[in-house]
Amino acid sequence: MTATDLRPQAAPPRAARVATWMYFGLNGFAVGMWVVHIPSIEQKTGITHSTLGLLLLVLGGAAFTGMQVAGPLVDKLGQRRLVPAAGILLGVALAGPGLATNWWTLGLTLILIGFGNGSIDVGMNAQAVVVERGYPRPIMAAFHAMWSIGGAIAAIVGAATLRADVPPEVTLASAGVLCIVLSLVASRFLLEATVPPEDDVAEGGQRAKPSAKLVWALGGLAFGLMLSEGVANDWAALHFRDILGTSVSTAAYAYGAFAVAMTVGRFLTDRVAAVVGPAAIVRWGAAMAAVGLTLVIVVPWVPVALVGWAVFGLGLAGGVPQLFTAAGNLDPRSSGALMARVVGLGYVGLLAGPALIGGLAHWMPLNIAFILPVVLCVLTFFGGPVLKSPAVKKDVS
Incomplete structure (x- = not known):
């Protein structure tokens, strides 16, 4: 089996690479925008530090669940469907904390943020692996660097809007819309992993699974x-x-x-x-x-x-x-x-x-x-x- 066998032709590898950069960047940006606004959301909803700590655990649990659900769905539905869907879900959910008024409404929105974040995390990394197969050298680490860049941009934008007294609901909703738009724009350039027929059968009539x-x-x-x-x-x-x-x-x-x-x-x-x-x-x-x-x-x-x-x-x-x-x-x-x-x-x-x-x-x-x-x-x-x-x-x- 060769790298070419695994490389679909739905989009040029370079275009897919840029699109995948966009997903890593928007994921880092979305997470960063939430983190920057945690103190103001905590004050707005009137929750205590201990309650916030529990809600952050809920967010982490939802993210882990999203990863485990998204993994098989990536293989079943394809990356060109799941990755944009996860990005859109994350964008919609990002508006939620700004609209929350108490602990349980905030908790519901954090479940959605966590699930969307976990889903896009698995999906965009799987897409990065597919894109990397179209290159003669490793390119995965640069995708992860773009996540960090997205987080840095969020810190700058969030600090500026908070200093200007822009309401959190406005900033987070605007950031969510941006994530949705970027997800839709980038979706058409994603690649889909394919496996050639000769790879389906290995010795004994069935492809060996990794241990x-x-x-x-x-x-x-x-x-x-x-x-x-x-x-x-x-x-x-x-x-x-x-x-x-x-x-x-x-x-x-x-x-x-x-x-x-x-x-x-x-x-x-x-x-x-x-x-x-x-x-x-x-x-x-x-x-x-x-x-x-x-x-x-x-x-x-x-x-x-x-x-x-x-x-x-x-x-x-x-x-x-x-x-x-x-x-x-x-x-x-x-x-x-x-x-x-x-x-x-x-x-x-x-x-x-x-x-x-x-x-x-x-x-x-x-x-x-x-x-x-x-x-x-x-x-x-x-x-x-x-x-x-x-x-x-x-x-x-």
């Missing part, structure tokens, strides 16, 4: 890397404030160093992966991340800690895209379902990381609690060779 152990191994690596990413998202600034004693404004630089390094790293990863291979990206990226976070743990100087958070972000930048590509290429006939498992496990890690560190911080200093993601990065270094398995490859023969 569950291999899928779980990829999912476990995604869990560890995304848990580490979640730790940086929620605790980097607090580490600067509580452990290093900086001001709130200086503390913001910690997460900024991590986020900028991760975004830049994702734009660079594809070129490096084409030379060294995906296993090396996962392994040595995890090693780099472990070194960076170790600096954060042991060195109490702000400049060195900033370097540590940046190295941590650079190391984590390329690993997850390689794992998603591997999952999507295990079996083109069920790439959506397989990717849903790996993406879902990674998402659980992203949600669990901040909570686990918070629990550990009750018993030890915050920087010591960071040993957990360091250990996971080290385990990822030793588990990375799973990407060298014959079943985990992109066939370009």
